[in-house]
Amino acid sequence: MFLSNSLRYHLRNRVINLGCWPGLIKEYQSWLPVSDETPIITLKEGGTPLIPAPNIEEYIGRGVTIYLKFDGLNPTGSFKDRGMTMAISKAKEIGSRAIICASTGNTSASAAAYACRAGMKAFVLIPDGYVAQGKLAQALLYGAEILSIQGNFDEALRIVRKTAESYPVTLVNSLNPYRLQGQKTAAFEVIEALGKAPDWLCIPMGNAGNISAYWMGFKEYYKAGYANSTPRMMGFQSSGSAPLVIGATVENPNTIATAIRIGRPVNRDKAIKVKKDSNGIFSTVTDKEIIKAYQILASREGVFCEPASAVSVAGLLKYRNEIPDCAVIVCVLTGHGLKDPSCAIGNNTATFHTGIKPDIKSITKLMGL
Numbered sequence: 001m002f003l004s005n006s007l008r009y010h011l012r013n014r015v016i017n018l019g020c021w022p023g024l025i026k027e028y029q030s031w032l033p034v035s036d037e038t039p040i041i042t043l044k045e046g047g048t049p050l051i052p053a054p055n056i057e058e059y060i061g062r063g064v065t066i067y068l069k070f071d072g073l074n075p076t077g078s079f080k081d082r083g084m085t086m087a088i089s090k091a092k093e094i095g096s097r098a099i100i101c102a103s104t105g106n107t108s109a110s111a112a113a114y115a116c117r118a119g120m121k122a123f124v125l126i127p128d129g130y131v132a133q134g135k136l137a138q139a140l141l142y143g144a145e146i147l148s149i150q151g152n153f154d155e156a157l158r159i160v161r162k163t164a165e166s167y168p169v170t171l172v173n174s175l176n177p178y179r180l181q182g183q184k185t186a187a188f189e190v191i192e193a194l195g196k197a198p199d200w201l202c203i204p205m206g207n208a209g210n211i212s213a214y215w216m217g218f219k220e221y222y223k224a225g226y227a228n229s230t231p232r233m234m235g236f237q238s239s240g241s242a243p244l245v246i247g248a249t250v251e252n253p254n255t256i257a258t259a260i261r262i263g264r265p266v267n268r269d270k271a272i273k274v275k276k277d278s279n280g281i282f283s284t285v286t287d288k289e290i291i292k293a294y295q296i297l298a299s300r301e302g303v304f305c306e307p308a309s310a311v312s313v314a315g316l317l318k319y320r321n322e323i324p325d326c327a328v329i330v331c332v333l334t335g336h337g338l339k340d341p342s343c344a345i346g347n348n349t350a351t352f353h354t355g356i357k358p359d360i361k362s363i364t365k366l367m368g369l
Ligand SMILES: *Cc1c(COP(=O)(O)O)cnc(C)c1O
Pocket: 078, 079, 080, 106, 107, 174, 204, 205, 206, 207, 208, 209, 210, 211, 259, 260, 306, 308, 309, 334, 335
């Protein structure tokens, strides 16, 4: 595999200096706005694997290589931990004692975990009835104070912005610039694992913080000479919640992918610039296509992600005929499948025999033996 000399040098230094993964702030300290005075609040996030997807590759053919950046393997099960380690460390540095966020679920789980590590209080606003069960379970157990509002994410965000302006609580939504700084490290890891930048990066978009952060990371490594290209940024939304594709606010967004059920994306302007600068494409996939990709990932590749994450692969499959021959593509899987168990239970084609007599004969008969 071809590695640029500067990247090889960078990696060798890393292996020599560090015996084990120290969390992303320590790992990428010189690339992040931290100092020796910053208290590092970490759960050893980052360092997630790039998993090959041979069955999807074979389906697409033409020498295309597909990897899944499985950020569902972060400590609280989503990429939000990358941003949260930075946001909470910086909040701690300035002496903040409480944080607040609006969340479709994963931000609240992550904020709650890191706030607890930092000895800070976490207030989380969530849309009543639209947070997946696993995420709610996490926020409850990590000890956040949960405020479930009769409104959607966009309304929750409006309230927390106002609150953070007037009260002594730090906002940790992706408006907080430290979030994107932490999240850009995922792009560093992709380049290090591949030895170069991918040709395409496929990613779901909600508030579009993650696509903006990835692009920032790709550009920084490109400028440092660690890669000699940057990817086309392929951003996808659910067709019922696609403000960045239709170019207008969606008042009542709806999708099975609750993590991206957002009608007024915070990082809209940044995302539009990413699309332009990277010669990218923004497009929609239907909930049906999302579920199809979700099932393919689990049953063909053994990778269980949440519905919003499968959006990246649904988008890739939609654009499969436009992939250049022999292209290298990374699909970002933003969250773990266990976040949303009811989606899995309600959307599968498994053979599930119930009420079976507990004897070998009944069992082996059903097994066709
Ligand atoms: C937050 C989230 C997204 C959307 O990320 P943005 O930065 O808001 O675009 C996608 N998938 C999952 C699982 C998430 O938690």
